[in-house]
Each structure stands twice: as structure tokens, then as C-alpha cells.
Amino acid sequence: MPTIQLEITSGKLAGEGVITAQKKLSQLENVFQDEATRKSMDQDQLIYEVQAYMPVEEGKEGGLYFGNSTIFPGKVNNEYFMTRGHFHTKLDTAEYYWCIQGKGALILMDEEGKTWLEEMTPGSVHYIPGKIAHRVANTGDEKLVFNACWPSEAGHDYATIEKDGFGARLMEVDGKPQLVQNKKEMV
């Protein structure tokens, strides 16, 4: 009997050792461009939920972690709900994402701030190379669900993104998702 189960249609994990964390709008200060609008919205609104199975101690080399993320649909002004995004603390470590349900975008950025995206649709598989920051936005009107697999030594570096952000933001422009470069990047 395996330790954990993956519910194939929902992407959800169940079993001993699976941890679940939720991110509400109140916990995403300064993540979206329009901070005034974020503050004016319902702070208890759930933006995303993550599950992780971490069978070895974090930081230990050679292990693999397995996760599930659900991002709910919505926008802060015209910017889609998304994860905070991060580099790995051990920079040169990769990760796989694969989409189960919904529609969205994997936003990627290199160390120079160059930012691009890969569209996420059910069945899309995304290899995120080392040294690349990553965040996911839900561009649809249903929940976006994906699974992830990453090395136990990778860690999460949020500080770099908190300080410098990504080079571009995924905004709804004329009813469609568009990667809008930050002004700083266009100079």
C-alpha cells in the first residue's frame, strides 16, 4: 500500500504526511500591482491552496517532493490571481509542473529579469530549469489545478521576488491575458 494517493481527476493528494496550506488575499500584500484594490477586497478570499508531500527533511539532497496547487479564478483590478512566485534557494535546481484542470499561465523569469510564459491547459507538462523564477496565474473562470515535483534540496527564495518582482505581469488587456512589461524593464 503506497503512503499517499493522487486523485487522478482532481489532482488532490491524500494520505499520511500530506500537508495543506492556504493563501488568502490578506497574506498577499504587495504581490499585485494594484495594492489599493487588493486592500479594498475581501481579505478572507482564498486565492490559492497548496498540498505537499515531503518524505525527507527539507534541504536534504537527493529526495523529491510532490505537490498539488489550486489557484482560484479572479483578478485584483485587471491582474489575474496568482502565486507569490519564487526562485529556489539552491538556485540551480529544476522542477516539473503539470496541469490537471483549468486554464492559466506559468510565468518564468531568468536572473536578468527577462520574463516569459508557458500556457497551462489540462495535460500540459512544464519543465522549469534551474535558476528560473516561477509563478502561476489563473486566466480562466474555473479553478486552475496543477501538480508539481521538485528536489528536496531546492528550498524557496521569496525575498528576491519581494524586492524586485518579476519583469512583467500577466494582465487582462482587451479581455485577453497579456504579459505587460514593468516600466523599469522597458527603460
Ligand SMILES: O=P(O)(O)OC[C@H]1O[C@H](O)[C@H](O)[C@@H](O)[C@@H]1O
Ligand atoms: O510558494 P509560491 O510561490 O506561493 O507558490 C505556491 C506553490 O506552487 C507549487 O505548488 C510549488 O511546487 C510549491 O513549491 C509552491 O509553494
